[in-house]
Amino acid sequence: MRNREVAELLYETADIMEFQQIEWKPRAYRRAAQNIENFGEDIEKVYEKKGKKGLTEIPGVGESIADHIAEYLKTGKVEKFEGLKGKAPSGTAELMEIRGLGAKKMKKLADKLEIKTMSDLKNAVKSHRIRRLSGFGVKSEENIARAIENYEKSHSRIPLGKALPLAEEIISGLKEELKNGTPGLDLSRIIYTGSLRRLKETIGDIDILAEAEEADAGKIMDAFVSLPEAGQVVSKGRTRSSVILKEGFAIDLRVVPPESYGAALQYFTGSKEHNIGLRNIALREGYKLSEYGLYSKNSGERIAGKSEEEIYRKLGLEYIAPELRENRGELKAAAKNELPELVDAGDLRGDLHMHTDYSEGAESLETMVEKAESMGYEYIAVTDHSRSQRIANGMDIETLKEQWKEIKSLSKRFRIKVLRGSEVEILKDGSLDYPDEILKELDVVVGAVHSGFAASEREMTGRIITALENKHLDILAHPSGRLLGKREAYAVNFGKVFEAAAENGKVMEINCQPSRLDLNDELIFRAKDYELKFCISTDSHSVSDLASMRYGLGQARRSWLEKEDIVNTYPYSRLKEVFKKLRD
Structure with missing residues (x-):
């Protein structure tokens, strides 16, 4: 169905017309776009059956707009609109979304200050050039600055770890609102869609789809725009509404019939x-x-x-x-019936990367063990930071041995198997942060880079490969070192890293922390070519972090991984054999 596509074309054309100070047409185009967006039939199908006459039966669509729609459906473009676009700055449509910046003001900014893009506008605000322009002033410039900030909030990418709980909260709130206000209305089939449902690492807008009969659609829309989280109602229609939440994120709701x-x-x-x-x-x-x-x-x-x-x-x-x-x-x-049997949450038997208050974790060892057991896990690895990570309260050898004693004591009280582990720093020369006599006593050694991110690709690649050649290292943690939206991945040749990992039988971590999601799906695909094994680990610092397993699981599923590819789906006995083989 191309209703949304056609509507977006008309909205964009209206913006450009308004910029060019064409008086009445923008309003007509926007009205037609809104009606097409909420139209209950496929506009392409209407045109095929009834021709242009069928298009003019849509409220707001006159002869001229119907001609343009017909041309677009047949050719994929409208010559008149292409001509209009050529006469307007390329950033017009985006600038038109800045609240309070109408077409006349935009025209003046373009003519007097050569502002044609969002970047131009931000630079003009920063250099205080707008306030010096006749008809604007300090207050106008400040309002534009706030409007830009709000626009970027609502259009920025949302990390998966924020978007998913937020969507679930909105759906839950909507169900509760309808349950209280409209008893008997069934909203059992409602779900988030788009890139969020595909579990991409970052999300644009949040889209929600609900099933309901047409008679109930209005009640659902009323409840949606009335939610406490809704800060601004952008639009409200019969089958689609859009709001901007108080924290700045845009969210759309569509209601469709069961069929x-x-x-x-x-x-x-x-x-x-x-x-x-x-x-x-x-x-x-x-x-x-x-x-x-x-x-x-x-x-x-x-x-x-x-x-x-x-x-x-x-x-x-x-x-x-x-x-x-x-x-x-x-x-x-x-x-060909050759899709993978994707790894599922129920396949996971344990978590191989977590922290306690022995280093930078917020919870005691006992609390973490108790929570993991309540989740039904067969085993966990406790992997507090090694001694060089002073900023993370890394453990010296004596403290590490004290932890081993507590693990032994807790193992008598809990069913779950608790592996003695450590997140050991990979030092600049590629050596590991504990001596061999300590490393060999650990059940699991998780190697990681936490420093020297500015090193050259050659240096970082050599550092990591040296660590991978150490027989005591089992897992390479968060292999790219990135932090979403904060820090780019360090420079490293992943082809060489994956080759070295394969030669030495090492396991690649898929770190579930929403700020990391490392390896990401593209790197997991590359690593698979080397027949590497993976573990999905939460890197938890509190019991609440243990629930982040689903984010790493999503990246694994996006990368076509199956149960056999993930070592923490293995029974405890087999997992021990995997690590034993690595040390031989």
Whole structure:
């Protein structure tokens, strides 16, 4: 379905017209765009059946706009609109979203200060050039600065670890609101979609999809825009509404009928590239696929739409898990019944990286063990920082041995197996932070780099490879060293690192901390080519962090990993054998 696509085209054209001070047309284009966005039928299908006349039956769409829509549906562009774009600065559409910065002000800023992009606007604010312009002043400049800040808040990427709980909170709040205000209204089929459902490491806007009959859609929209978390209502329609939360994130809600829920869920989950591939398969099979369902191209009969599973099945494909829908070969694999059996939360038997108050953790060793056991784990590794990490209260050898004694004592009281481990610093020369006589006494040695991030690629690669050649090292923790949004990965040749890890049988960590998610999915794919094994570990510093396992699991699933690829899915006896083999 191309309703949203056409609506976005009209919105953008309205912005450009307004910038060019065309008086009444922008309002008409925006009204048409809004009605198309909320229109209950596929606009492309309407045009195929009724031609331009069918388009003009949509409220707000007159003869001229209908001509433009028809041209776009046939050719993918509108010549008149292309001409308008050529006469306006490239950043016009983005600048038009700055609150309080109307077309006349934008025109003046472009003409007098050559402000054509968001970057130009920010620089002008920073250098106080706007306040010196006639008709603006200090107050106007300050308002523009605040508007830019709000815009960037609402358009910035959200880390998965923030977006997922936030979406779940909104869904839970919406269910509760409707339960109290509209008894009997069933909202059991409601879920976040888009890149969030595909568990990408960062998210743009949060999109939520709900199933309900048309008569109930309005009640759901009323409850949504009234949620306490909603700071600004951007739009409210019959089947779609959009708000900006008080903390600055944009969130959309769509409501679709039961017969279209599966089709809409598949469509809005994406990715765009996956959907294009799936749509092409549908066309080859004699169908048309849209967010409303799968239809016979000849008869127009709806073939499927209630669930995603039936859509994939009707197209001769295995069901494809959301995390795989990135156009990375999943459609071909599904056609051959060759999709991986993805690792699942229930497969995980333990956590091999966590901290206690022996170093920089917030909880006692006993508290962490007790919580892990309550989660049903078979084993954990306690891996507090080694001695050189003074900033993280790294343990000297005597303190480490005291911890071993406590582990032995706790092992008599708890069912769970507690492995003696350490997150050992990989020093600048590649040696490990404890002597061999200590390292060999540890059940698990997790090697990590926490310093010297500015080293050259040659230096860092050599440092890590030297550590990987040490027989006492078992796992390479957060291998790229990045912190999402704060620190780029250090320079390192991953081809050489993965080759050295494979030659020495080392395990690559998928760190679940939302600020890390390291290895990311692209590097996991590369590491798989070397037939490496992985562990999914939380790097927990408190009991609440143990729940972050799902974020690393998401990256593993996005990378096509199966249970056999992950060592912490193995029973305790087999895991011990893996590490024993590494030391031989």
